[in-house]
Amino acid sequence: MTDVTHSAARTQSRTGQIVLRWLLYVILCLFAVYYLMPLFVMVTTSLKSLEEIRTGSLVALPREITFDAWKTAWSGACTGIQCDGVRPFFWNSVLIAVPGVLISTLLGALNGYVVAQWRFRGANIIFALMLFGCFIPFQVVLLPMARVLGLMGIAGTIPGLIFVHVVYGLGFTTLFFRNYYVTIPAELTKAAKVDGAGFLRIFWSIFLPLSLPIIVVTVIWQFTQIWNDFLFGVSFSQAGTQPITVALNNIVNSTTGVKEYNVDMAAAIIAALPTLLVYVVAGKYFIRGLTAGSVKG
Amino acid sequence: MAPILDIQNLYKNYGTTEILKDINVSIEPGDFLVLVGPSGCGKSTLLNCIAGLEPISGGAIHIGGHDMTSVSPKDRDIAMVFQSYALYPTMSVAKNITFGMKVRGIDQKTQTAKLEQVARQLQIEALLNRKPGQLSGGQRQRVAMGRALVRDPKLFLFDEPLSNLDAKLRVEMRTEIKELHQRLGASMVYVTHDQIEAMTLATKIVVMKGGVIQQIGTPAEIYKRPANLFVADFMGNPAMNLIPARTRTAGAGTEIEIDNKGGAPIILRDPHTSNLPPDVILGIRPEDIAEPGFRAAQSAQEAECLVDMVEPAGADTFVLTHLGGKQVTARLHSETEAQPGQRQKLAFDLNKVSYFAPDNGQRLN
Amino acid sequence: MSKWLEEHLPKVVLAPSFIAILIFVYGFIAWTGWVSLTRSRLLPKYEIEGFIQYDKLFASPRWDVAMNNLFLFGFLFIGISMLLGLVLAILLDQNIRTEGAIRTIYLYPMALSMIVTGTAWKWILNPGLGIEATVRGWGFESFTFDWLVNPDYAIYTIVLAAIWQSSGFVMALFLAGLRSVDTEIIRAAQVDGIPTWRIYTAIIIPSMAPIFLSAFIVLAHLAIKAFDLVIALTGGGPGFATDLPATYMYAMAFSRGDIGQAAASAMIMMAVVFTIVVPYLYSELRAKND
Numbered sequence: 017m018t019d020v021t022h023s024a025a026r027t028q029s030r031t032g033q034i035v036l037r038w039l040l041y042v043i044l045c046l047f048a049v050y051y052l053m054p055l056f057v058m059v060t061t062s063l064k065s066l067e068e069i070r071t072g073s074l075v076a077l078p079r080e081i082t083f084d085a086w087k088t089a090w091s092g093a094c095t096g097i098q099c100d101g102v103r104p105f106f107w108n109s110v111l112i113a114v115p116g117v118l119i120s121t122l123l124g125a126l127n128g129y130v131v132a133q134w135r136f137r138g139a140n141i142i143f144a145l146m147l148f149g150c151f152i153p154f155q156v157v158l159l160p161m162a163r164v165l166g167l168m169g170i171a172g173t174i175p176g177l178i179f180v181h182v183v184y185g186l187g188f189t190t191l192f193f194r195n196y197y198v199t200i201p202a203e204l205t206k207a208a209k210v211d212g213a214g215f216l217r218i219f220w221s222i223f224l225p226l227s228l229p230i231i232v233v234t235v236i237w238q239f240t241q242i243w244n245d246f247l248f249g250v251s252f253s254q255a256g257t258q259p260i261t262v263a264l265n266n267i268v269n270s271t272t273g274v275k276e277y278n279v280d281m282a283a284a285i286i287a288a289l290p291t292l293l294v295y296v297v298a299g300k301y302f303i304r305g306l307t308a309g310s311v312k313g
Numbered sequence: 314m315a316p317i318l319d320i321q322n323l324y325k326n327y328g329t330t331e332i333l334k335d336i337n338v339s340i341e342p343g344d345f346l347v348l349v350g351p352s353g354c355g356k357s358t359l360l361n362c363i364a365g366l367e368p369i370s371g372g373a374i375h376i377g378g379h380d381m382t383s384v385s386p387k388d389r390d391i392a393m394v395f396q397s398y399a400l401y402p403t404m405s406v407a408k409n410i411t412f413g414m415k416v417r418g419i420d421q422k423t424q425t426a427k428l429e430q431v432a433r434q435l436q437i438e439a440l441l442n443r444k445p446g447q448l449s450g451g452q453r454q455r456v457a458m459g460r461a462l463v464r465d466p467k468l469f470l471f472d473e474p475l476s477n478l479d480a481k482l483r484v485e486m487r488t489e490i491k492e493l494h495q496r497l498g499a500s501m502v503y504v505t506h507d508q509i510e511a512m513t514l515a516t517k518i519v520v521m522k523g524g525v526i527q528q529i530g531t532p533a534e535i536y537k538r539p540a541n542l543f544v545a546d547f548m549g550n551p552a553m554n555l556i557p558a559r560t561r562t563a564g565a566g567t568e569i570e571i572d573n574k575g576g577a578p579i580i581l582r583d584p585h586t587s588n589l590p591p592d593v594i595l596g597i598r599p600e601d602i603a604e605p606g607f608r609a610a611q612s613a614q615e616a617e618c619l620v621d622m623v624e625p626a627g628a629d630t631f632v633l634t635h636l637g638g639k640q641v642t643a644r645l646h647s648e649t650e651a652q653p654g655q656r657q658k659l660a661f662d663l664n665k666v667s668y669f670a671p672d673n674g675q676r677l678n
Numbered sequence: 679m680s681k682w683l684e685e686h687l688p689k690v691v692l693a694p695s696f697i698a699i700l701i702f703v704y705g706f707i708a709w710t711g712w713v714s715l716t717r718s719r720l721l722p723k724y725e726i727e728g729f730i731q732y733d734k735l736f737a738s739p740r741w742d743v744a745m746n747n748l749f750l751f752g753f754l755f756i757g758i759s760m761l762l763g764l765v766l767a768i769l770l771d772q773n774i775r776t777e778g779a780i781r782t783i784y785l786y787p788m789a790l791s792m793i794v795t796g797t798a799w800k801w802i803l804n805p806g807l808g809i810e811a812t813v814r815g816w817g818f819e820s821f822t823f824d825w826l827v828n829p830d831y832a833i834y835t836i837v838l839a840a841i842w843q844s845s846g847f848v849m850a851l852f853l854a855g856l857r858s859v860d861t862e863i864i865r866a867a868q869v870d871g872i873p874t875w876r877i878y879t880a881i882i883i884p885s886m887a888p889i890f891l892s893a894f895i896v897l898a899h900l901a902i903k904a905f906d907l908v909i910a911l912t913g914g915g916p917g918f919a920t921d922l923p924a925t926y927m928y929a930m931a932f933s934r935g936d937i938g939q940a941a942a943s944a945m946i947m948m949a950v951v952f953t954i955v956v957p958y959l960y961s962e963l964r965a966k967n968d
Contacts, residue, residue, distance in 0.1 A: 044769055051784050074812040123694075126691050140963070145704070153902055155924055157706040158927075159931055159937060160705075160709040186698065206361075207401075207460075208401070209366060209386045210393045211412055212416040222401050246791065246905070250928075264797065277807070280801065291790065296786075303785065
C-alpha cells in the first residue's frame with residue numbers, strides 16, 4: 017500500500033518536473049523574443065518600401081524585399097544640409113576608433129605593467145586617481161575640454177576626438193591591464209632582472225607575449241566605447257568630422273522632407289554593425305570586458 | 314681567502330616596520346649557506362637584498378669583495394632559482410635558458426654550446442623545445458636550475474626551490490642539488506623553512522626569527538649546541554625535549570630535579586656542568602633518551618617514567634611521557650616492550666644535554 | 679644619466695598618463711567647479727560670485743523636472759534591471775541546453791550604441807505606425823500606447839529602452855556570480871535535503887552581495903550618464919518632460935550659451951556620482967591593499 021502511494025507521488029512529481037521544465041523554456045523563449053524584437057523590427061523595416069511601412073504591420077515580414085533604403089542610408093540620406101548618407105561618417109568613426117583604440121590600449125598596457133609589477137611609492141594612489149577617472153560624468157569635463165581643444169588647435173577635428181577618447185579611455189585600459197598583470201607572479205620580473213633584462217625588455221619579451229587575451233578584451237572594450245560614443249562626438253566635432261552616431265541621430269531627427277523610417281532603420285543597422293559583429297565574433301571577450309569593467313578587483 | 318659574500322650590519326625597513334635587524338653573515342667560496350626560519354622571519358627578504366631585488370636600508374653587502382649597495386641585480390654576477398621557478402611562460406625551455414645570454418649580447422655559438430652543456434648536465438636535452446606549461450614540477454625545477462647554471466655566476470641564490478614539489482621528488486632533488494654543489498664547488502645561498510633541508514644541504518646554517526639572526530653555525534653545531542630555546546625547538550624532528558627543571562650544586566657537578574608525572578621527582582646528576590641558576594630548562598634530544606643498555610652511553614642515568622603513548626615509526630619507536638609538566642619524546646628501538654599506561658625505565662644521556670635560562674631562553678652551558 | 683633612467687623608467691612611462699589624468703580629469707573638474715561659482719554666460723568669467731548659479735539652478739523648473747526624472751528613471755531602471763537580471767540568471771542556471779545561444783541573445787543589446795537603441799525604440803513606440811498601430815490593426819481599435827508623445831509617460835519609454843539594453847548585462851553578471859559560489863556548499867545543502875529554492879534564497883543569493891553592489895554601481899553610473907538615449911528617443915521632449923541632468927547640462931552648454939548653468943549642473947551630477955562611487959571605490963581599494 018505504502019509502496020503504491022510512494023510511486024504515485026513519484027510519478028506525480030516527475031510530471032510536475034516536466035511541466036516546470038517546459039514552463040522554464042517558454043519563459044526563456046518569451047524573453048528571447050523581447051530582446052530580439054527590436055532587432056527584428058529594424059531589419060524588416062529596413063527591407064520594406066515606405067508604402068509597405070505605412071500600410072503594413074510593424075511585425076510583419078516584408079512582402080517585397082528592397083535594398084533601396086540601405087542604398088539611401090549609405091550614400092544618399094540627409095544629415096542636415098548634407099545628403100551623402102552615413103558613408104563619410106562611418107569612415108570618420110573608423111578614423112577615430114582605430115588610432116584611439118591602438119593608442120589607449122598601448123598606454124594602458126604600459127601603465128598597467130608599471131602599476132602591477134614596478135610598484136613604487138605612491139603608485140597605488142596614482143592608480144586610484146586614474147581609476148576614479150573612469151567614473152566621472154563626462155559632462156563635468158565638456159566645457160574646459162572644448163576650450164583646451166581650441167587652444168591646442170584641434171577643435172572639431174578627428175585628431176581632437178582621438179585625443180579625447182584616449183585621455184578618457186586610459187583609466188579603463190590601465191585597469192584592465194593592471195588587473196591582468198597583478199596575477200602574474202612578481203618572481204617572473206625578478207628572474208628577468210637577474211637575467212639582465214631591463215624595464216622595456218621585460219615588457220616586450222615576457223609580458224607582451226602573455227597579454228593576448230587581455231589585449232583582445234581591451235581592444236573590444238575600447239572599440240565599443242569609442243564607436244558607440246555620442247556625447248564627445250556631438251560636443252567636439254563639426255560638419256565634416258562627425259562620427260556615425262551623431263550622423264545617425266541627425267538623419268533620424270531631421271525634420272525636413274518625408275520621414276523615411278526604412279532609411280532610418282538601415283542607417284541604424286549600419287551604425288550598429290561593427291560592434292554587433294565584434295560581439296558575435298568575440299562575445300566571450302566582450303563579456304569579459306564588461307564584467308572586468310564593473311567588478312574591480 | 315676573501316669571503317665570497319659578506320653582509321655587514323644590514324638593516325631593512327618597510328616604512329616603520331623593521332624586516333631585518335643588524336644582519337652579519339659571511340661565507341667563503343664553496344660554502345653552502347642555508348637561511349632557515351619560520352615564514353615571515355625575513356629569510357626571503359634577505360635573499361632578495363643579496364640579489365639586489367630589494368633595496369637595503371642600512372649596512373653593506375659585498376660579493377666577491379665588491380660593494381653591491383648600488384649595483385643592479387644583473388651586474389652582481391649572481392643567478393637565482395625561485396620558489397615558483399618563474400619560467401617565462403611563452404618561451405621554450407631552450408629560450409628560457411638562453412634568455413639571459415641573449416639579453417647580454419653573447420654570441421649565438423657560445424649560447425648554443427652553453428645550452429648543450431647545461432642540458433646534458435641536467436638531462437633535459439629532450440625538453441628543450443617544450444613550453445614550461447608542458448613540463449612536470451620536477452622538470453620545471455630542472456629548467457630553473459639550468460637557467461641559473463648557464464650563467465656560471467659567483468654566487469647561486471635559491472629561494473625555497475623545492476617547496477612546490479611532492480615529498481618524494483623533494484628528497485630526490487635535494488640530493489641532486491647537494492651533488493651539484495659538490496661537483497661545481499660553487500658558492501650558494503639557499504632559503505628554506507624546512508629544517509631537514511637545511512641540515513642535509515648546508516655547510517653553514519643561519520637560523521632566523523623575526524628579522525634577527527638566532528644562530529650561525531655548521532649543521533652539527535646547530536643541532537648539538539642550539540644557542541637558544543627557539544633554535545632548539547625549531548631544528549630537529551621530533552623537536553628537542555625542553556623540560557623545566559630545578560638544579561642544585563653537587564660537588565663539581567650539578568644535581569637536576571625534574572617533576573615526574575605519577576611518581577617521585579627524577580634526580581639526574583650532571584658531573585660536567587656547574588654554576589647553573591636554580592631554575593633551568595633542560596634540553597635533551599629524543600635520541601638521547603633510550604632504553605637502558607640499548608643505545609645509551611655510559612654517562613646515561615636511568616629513571617622510571619609513565620608511558621603515555623607509543624608511536625612506532627618503523628626503524629624507531631617513539632615513546633611519549635610527561636616530565637616537568639611537558640610532553641617528552643624518547644626514541645626507543647623498534648622492538649621495545651613499552652606499553653601505554655605502564656612504567657618504563659629510560660636512560661638519559663647527560664653528556665648531550667643543553668641548559669637554557671627560562672626567562673630569556675639563552676643557552677647556559 | 680642612463681643609470682637614473684634605468685631606475686626611474688617606470689615612473690617616466692607612467693608620468694604622461696598620470697599628468698593627463700591630473701589635468702583632464704581633476705584639473706577640468708576644478709575648472710568647472712570654479713566657473714560654476716561665477717556669472718559666466720556665453721563666455722567663461724573667472725570672478726567668483728558665490729552660489730548664484732546653484733540658486734538659479736534649483737529655482738529652475740526645468741532642472742527640477744530633470745532631477746525628478748533622474749530619480750524616477752534611476753530607481754525604476756536599476757530596480758527592474760536587477761530584478762530581471764537576477765531572475766533570468768537563475769532561470770538560465772538550471773542546466774539549460776541552449777544556454778549559450780540564449781545568453782548571446784539576452785546580452786547583444788549591450789553591444790549597441792544608445793543612439794541605435796533609441797532609434798529602434800522610437801520607431802517601435804511611435805503611435806502612428808508602431809505598436810499602437812499594430813495592435814489596432816489586429817482589431818483592438820481603442821488600444822492606445824502613446825507614451826512616447828505623452829508628457830506624463832514619456833520618461834517610462836526611456837526606462838523601457840534602457841532596461842532592454844542593460845538587463846542582459848546584469849544577467850551575465852549575476853550568472854557569473856551564481857557560478858562562482860562554492861559547489862561544495864551547494865552539494866552539502868543538497869545532501870541535507872534542502873529544496874532548491876531555499877538553496878538559492880538562503881545560500882547562493884546572500885553570498886552574491888558584492889555582485890549586487892557591482893551591478894548597482896554600474897547601473898547607477900549608466901543612469902546618471904544617460905544622455906544619448908534621451909536624445910535619440912525623445913530629444914528631451916515632449917517639451918522638457920524627459921529632460922535628465924545630462925541633457926539639461928548639454929542644452930545649457932551648447933545651445934543656450936549659459937556656461938555658468940552648465941557648469942553648475944555638471945557639478946551636481948558629479949556630486950551624485952561621487953556619493954555613490956567614492957565609498958565603493960574606497961572599500962574596493964582598501965580590501966585589496968589589506
